[in-house]
Amino acid sequence: MVTDSDLAKHLSEAQVSVELQTEDMTLNIGPQHPSTHGVLRLVARVSGERCFDVKPVIGYMHRGYEKLSEVRTYPQITALINRIDWVSGYANEIPFIVAAEKLMDVEVPERAQYIRIILTEMARVSSHLVFMASYPLELGAATPLFFALRDRERVLDLIESVTGGRFHPNFNRIGGVKPNAGSGPITKKTPQDLPAGFLGETRDAMSVVLDTCEEIEDLVAGNEIFRARTKGIGVMPPEVGAAFGVSGPNLRASGVKFDLRKVEDYLPYDQFDFDVVVGENGDCWDRWWVRLEEIRESAKIISQAVDGIPPSGPLQAKVPKVIKVPAGETYVRAENPKGEMGYYIVSDGGPGPYRLKIRSASFSNISMLSWILEGVLVPDIIAIMGSLDFVLGDVDR
Amino acid sequence: MTSSPSDTEATVHPLQEFADSAAETVGGEAEVQFDTIKLRVSAERWVDVLTTARDDLDLVFFSWLSAIDWANEVEAGDPLKEEIEERIELLCTVGDLTEGRRVTFSTDLPTEKPSVASIVEVYVGANWHEREAAEMFGITFEGHPDPGPLYLPESFLGNPLKKSYPLLSREVKPWPGTVDVEAMPEKPSTENPSTENPEA
Numbered sequence A: 001m002v003t004d005s006d007l008a009k010h011l012s013e014a015q016v017s018v019e020l021q022t023e024d025m026t027l028n029i030g031p032q033h034p035s036t037h038g039v040l041r042l043v044a045r046v047s048g049e050r051c052f053d054v055k056p057v058i059g060y061m062h063r064g065y066e067k068l069s070e071v072r073t074y075p076q077i078t079a080l081i082n083r084i085d086w087v088s089g090y091a092n093e094i095p096f097i098v099a100a101e102k103l104m105d106v107e108v109p110e111r112a113q114y115i116r117i118i119l120t121e122m123a124r125v126s127s128h129l130v131f132m133a134s135y136p137l138e139l140g141a142a143t144p145l146f147f148a149l150r151d152r153e154r155v156l157d158l159i160e161s162v163t164g165g166r167f168h169p170n171f172n173r174i175g176g177v178k179p180n181a182g183s184g185p186i187t188k189k190t191p192q193d194l195p196a197g198f199l200g201e202t203r204d205a206m207s208v209v210l211d212t213c214e215e216i217e218d219l220v221a222g223n224e225i226f227r228a229r230t231k232g233i234g235v236m237p238p239e240v241g242a243a244f245g246v247s248g249p250n251l252r253a254s255g256v257k258f259d260l261r262k263v264e265d266y267l268p269y270d271q272f273d274f275d276v277v278v279g280e281n282g283d284c285w286d287r288w289w290v291r292l293e294e295i296r297e298s299a300k301i302i303s304q305a306v307d308g309i310p311p312s313g314p315l316q317a318k319v320p321k322v323i324k325v326p327a328g329e330t331y332v333r334a335e336n337p338k339g340e341m342g343y344y345i346v347s348d349g350g351p352g353p354y355r356l357k358i359r360s361a362s363f364s365n366i367s368m369l370s371w372i373l374e375g376v377l378v379p380d381i382i383a384i385m386g387s388l389d390f391v392l393g394d395v396d397r
Numbered sequence B: 001m002t003s004s005p006s007d008t009e010a011t012v013h014p015l016q017e018f019a020d021s022a023a024e025t026v027g028g029e030a031e032v033q034f035d036t037i038k039l040r041v042s043a044e045r046w047v048d049v050l051t052t053a054r055d056d057l058d059l060v061f062f063s064w065l066s067a068i069d070w071a072n073e074v075e076a077g078d079p080l081k082e083e084i085e086e087r088i089e090l091l092c093t094v095g096d097l098t099e100g101r102r103v104t105f106s107t108d109l110p111t112e113k114p115s116v117a118s119i120v121e122v123y124v125g126a127n128w129h130e131r132e133a134a135e136m137f138g139i140t141f142e143g144h145p146d147p148g149p150l151y152l153p154e155s156f157l158g159n160p161l162k163k164s165y166p167l168l169s170r171e172v173k174p175w176p177g178t179v180d181v182e183a184m185p186e187k188p189s190t191e192n193p194s195t196e197n198p199e200a
Helices: A004-013 A065-069 A074-081 A086-104 A110-138 A143-163 A198-221 A224-230 A238-244 A284-308 A361-366 A378-387 A392-396 B005-010 B016-026 B043-055 B126-137 B168-172
Strands: A024-029 A041-047 A050-057 A328-336 A339-347 A355-359 B029-033 B036-040 B061-070 B087-095 B102-109 B115-117 B140-142
Touching (some): A065 A074, A086 A339, A110 A143, A110 A378, A198 A224, A198 A284, A224 A284, A284 A378, A328 B029, A328 B036, A328 B102, A339 B087, A355 A361, A355 B061, A361 A392, B016 B029, B016 B036, B043 B102, B043 B115, B061 B126, B102 B115
Parallel strands (some): B036 B102, B115 B140
Antiparallel strands (some): A024 A041, A328 A339, B029 B036
C-alpha cells in the first residue's frame, strides 16, 4: 500500500522539465480515439507537455431526437430515448414516462414502481461497472476490465430476462411497465410477470457485485500508478461544477451532497435506506471512488427492493388504448448514472408532444472540458476525460 | 372520499409559496404547473433576473436553456389546436443544490429576428446551451463569447427546431400509420385480390 506522503515525494521528484522550450503545437484528439467513448473531438493547443487550450468539437452523432419527437407519439418516443445514453438505456426512459404520467395524472401500481426501481438501479450498477472497467484501462491497467465486465454481463442478463433487451429495454409503458414482463412466448395469453427465480438470482447477483467491488478496490485502489495519475488531478471546485451544470457523481465527488433520488419524487426512493456518497477533493480519484461506492449503494437499494416488492398485483394502471396527453408543460428530472437527466414536455393534448426538450447529463458534464483541461499535462487529458464518464449519445442526442 | 371543485381550488400547491416569493424577488409572474415552477419575465431583464436568481435565491445550479417555437403553421408534427400568438419562448431552468428547488424562467421573443442578452457571464454552463438554441431556433445571444454552430456543420442552412422547418425524411416518405405505403411481407395487399392472381 502506498501512503500519500510517498506519493507526494514521488510526484515532487517527477516534475516535468521546463527548461526545454518547444514550439506551440495543435494536437487533434479524436473523433475516433478510444478514450472518447464515441466520437468526441478535442482540438488541443500544446506547448511541450502542457496543454494550454482545449476546444471540444461535438455533433458527430447528433441524431435530432428533439425534432423526431415532434412527429412521434409518446409510446414511440421511448424507443428513441433508450438510445440517448446507451450504457444505461433503461434509466433514460424513467423521467420521460414519469413526466407523461404526471400530465395524465396516472397513478402507477406499487409493484410496477418496485420493478422500475430494481431495473433503474441495475442500469446504474451496469453503467458504473463499465466505468470501473474502462477508466483503469485508459490509465494502463487492463485487468479490472475483466472483473467488471464479467459482473456487468450478469446484471445485463437479469435486465434482459425481464425486458427482453440488454441495452435498449423499451420496457416502460405509460402507467406502469410492460404487462407481460418476463420471457416467454407472447402468444401465450396467460398474464406473465417477472421471470421465475428472478428475485433470487438478483439477490445472488448483488452479493457477487459487492464482492467484485472489493476485488476492484483491492486491485485498483492500492495501485501506485493509478493513485499517482488520479490524486490531485483534474480538481473541480463545487461552485464551478454547479455553474457549468455538472451533475451526478462528478458533482458529488466535489463534496456536494445532492442526489435527485433524495429530493425528487419520480420513483418512491424515500422508502429505501441508502446514503449519498460524496468525495472531498473533486479530483479524478474522488470521481472514481464515488462511483465505486455508488455501486454498493445501488446494490443496497436493489436488495431492499427485492425484499420489499409486493408479491403480486397489477403492473399497469388503467390508461386509454390510444395515449393522448392533456395539455400542459412539465419538467421531470431524474438521477441517472451520468447525472441529471430530464425532459421538458410541452403537450397540446395530442398523441405526441408539441416540443420535447431533452436535458442530458453528459452534455453539461463535458461542456466544462475546456475549463478543466486548461494547463494540464497532455497525459492527464485522458485521465481527466475518462474520469468524467460521459457517453457521446448522451452529449449529442 | 368526497371531493368537490371548491375543495380542489382551495388546495394550494406546496410549491406555490416558494414560487410566489421567487416571483417577488426577481419581479415576474409565477405559475405552478405539474410540480414545475415557471416564472415569466421580460426579455430586457433576462440577465438581471438570472443574476438575482443565482445570488439571492441561491439557485446556483445551471440545468438547461432552450426554447419553444410557438407557431400556427407547422411543417412537421401536429399543429396546435387553437390559434396562438406566434413567438419564441426562451426557457432556462436553474436549481439549488440543497433542497431540490428549481425554477424555469421564461421570456418571450419575437419570431422574426429573436435576440436576447447572453447569460454566460452569470452561468458559464449556458455557453453550449445558448449555442444550441442559436442554431436550432435562430436566436441571437448578444455578448456570447464563442458564437457559432455547436452540433450542425458550418454550411447548414435553416434552424431545424423551428416549426417552419420540415423533417426531410417525412417529406420523402410519409410515416406509415395513416397511410401504409408498403405492404408488410408475407401479407399481400387486400385492396384488389382478384387482379393479383387472375387464375384463382
